Amino acid sequence: MVRTEPSAADRHLIRIAAGLGLKLSPYRLERWRTAGLIPRPGPGTLVRIGNTKVYTPETASLVVGLLTCAQLCRTNEELALLAFFNGVSVSPDPLRAALLKTYFPQYTKTRDQRDAELTRIPADFRDEVAPEYNWAEAVAAIDMTEHEAAVRQMRDNLRRRRELAKASRTELDERVRGVLIWLNAPALPTQDHVFMADLRASMAFAGPPEQSRAAWLLAAVCHSEQLAERSTTSGVERLETFLAVTDDDLRALREQVRESLDAMCYMATEGRSSRFPFTSSETARLASRMLVEWTTARQAYPPGSRPAQVLVDSLRSLWSLCSTDSVGEGRAVFERRTRRRVYGVGDLA
Incomplete structure (x- = not known):
C-alpha cells in the first residue's frame, strides 16, 4: 500500500x-x-x-x-483478460498467467463431466460399441443440457415432419440426442438413411434461417471436429503448446478468437448483433478458454486455418451433406440467401 x-x-x-x-x-x-x-x-x-x-x-x-x-472486474486476473480482449496492450506475464488460470480448471471440469456421463452408460452397452461412440454419447448428453436453445430448435424442426407432428417430447428428444451423438462422433453415418433424415429435418436448411441459427451453430461447432485430424492430447501437452506461443502470435490468436465470436454472435442472435460484446469478466473468460484451446486445436487443421473460417466451412459441409441431387436450392443460392444474415463473417462467407 x-x-x-x-x-x-x-x-x-x-x-x-x-x-x-x-x-x-x-x-x-x-x-x-x-x-x-x-x-x-x-x-x-x-x-x-x-x-x-x-x-x-x-x-x-x-x-x-x-x-x-x-x-467491470473483481480480480487482477479478470482485468488482464478483459483489457486484453478489448485491445489493451497488457503485460505478457500476468496475461499468460490469467489465461492459464482460466483455461485449465474448466478443461478439468469438462473432462470430469464427460467421465461422469461415461459411467452412466451401462457397462454392457459400453462394451458393444467403439470407445469413440461412447465418448460421443457422453458429450451429447452434456450438449442436451447446456444448449437448450439449439435443442429446442432441433426438436421444433423435427416436429414439422408429417410423421412426427404428434410425436411426444420424449421421442423428439431422443431423436435430437441421436443427431448430437453422431455429430460428436468421428464421422457422420451418411449411409444411414434414418439418421440422415433426422439430421436433415433437425437442421431445416431450407427454412428461414432465424428459426434454426442456434441449432446450426451447435451442429457446426460439433461437425468442425469431424473435418479435422482427430488426436488425443493431455493437459501437459496443451500447457507445453501454449507456453511455446510467442507474444506476437498471442495477439494474432486474440484477433482470430474475436473474429470467431463475432460470427457466432451474429448467428446466435439471429442477425441482431454482428459484434461480440466484451463487457464483462464472463465474456473475457469465454474468449480466453477459446484462445488457449485453439493453440492446440489448430494443429488438427491445415496451416493458416482460422476458427471463424472453420465454423463457416463446417456449416457449408453440413448443408452439402443434407442436400440431395433431386431436392435443394443449390449451393450458390444457399450462400446468397444466408451469406450476411447467417454468417456475419464478411469476406469469409
Whole structure:
C-alpha cells in the first residue's frame, strides 16, 4: 500500500485519467504494479518533460485501458483478460498467467463431466460399441443440457415432419440426442438413411434461417471436429503448446478468437448483433478458454486455418451433406440467401 505522497510520474497519470473522467488512485497504481500489470519506474518506462520525469505515452495508454475495464472486474486476473480482449496492450506475464488460470480448471471440469456421463452408460452397452461412440454419447448428453436453445430448435424442426407432428417430447428428444451423438462422433453415418433424415429435418436448411441459427451453430461447432485430424492430447501437452506461443502470435490468436465470436454472435442472435460484446469478466473468460484451446486445436487443421473460417466451412459441409441431387436450392443460392444474415463473417462467407 502506498504510504507516501504519489510521485510526479503517478500524479501525471492521475491527471490524465481525470481529464478523461476516470478516477485513479495511487493505491490502485501500486496494486497494479505489484501484480505486474503496469511497469515500475525505470529505464525505458519514463520520459523527461522539462524537469519532471513521467511515464511514457504507451504506459499512460495502458493505465487508461486498464482503468476503463477495471469497473467491470473483481480480480487482477479478470482485468488482464478483459483489457486484453478489448485491445489493451497488457503485460505478457500476468496475461499468460490469467489465461492459464482460466483455461485449465474448466478443461478439468469438462473432462470430469464427460467421465461422469461415461459411467452412466451401462457397462454392457459400453462394451458393444467403439470407445469413440461412447465418448460421443457422453458429450451429447452434456450438449442436451447446456444448449437448450439449439435443442429446442432441433426438436421444433423435427416436429414439422408429417410423421412426427404428434410425436411426444420424449421421442423428439431422443431423436435430437441421436443427431448430437453422431455429430460428436468421428464421422457422420451418411449411409444411414434414418439418421440422415433426422439430421436433415433437425437442421431445416431450407427454412428461414432465424428459426434454426442456434441449432446450426451447435451442429457446426460439433461437425468442425469431424473435418479435422482427430488426436488425443493431455493437459501437459496443451500447457507445453501454449507456453511455446510467442507474444506476437498471442495477439494474432486474440484477433482470430474475436473474429470467431463475432460470427457466432451474429448467428446466435439471429442477425441482431454482428459484434461480440466484451463487457464483462464472463465474456473475457469465454474468449480466453477459446484462445488457449485453439493453440492446440489448430494443429488438427491445415496451416493458416482460422476458427471463424472453420465454423463457416463446417456449416457449408453440413448443408452439402443434407442436400440431395433431386431436392435443394443449390449451393450458390444457399450462400446468397444466408451469406450476411447467417454468417456475419464478411469476406469469409
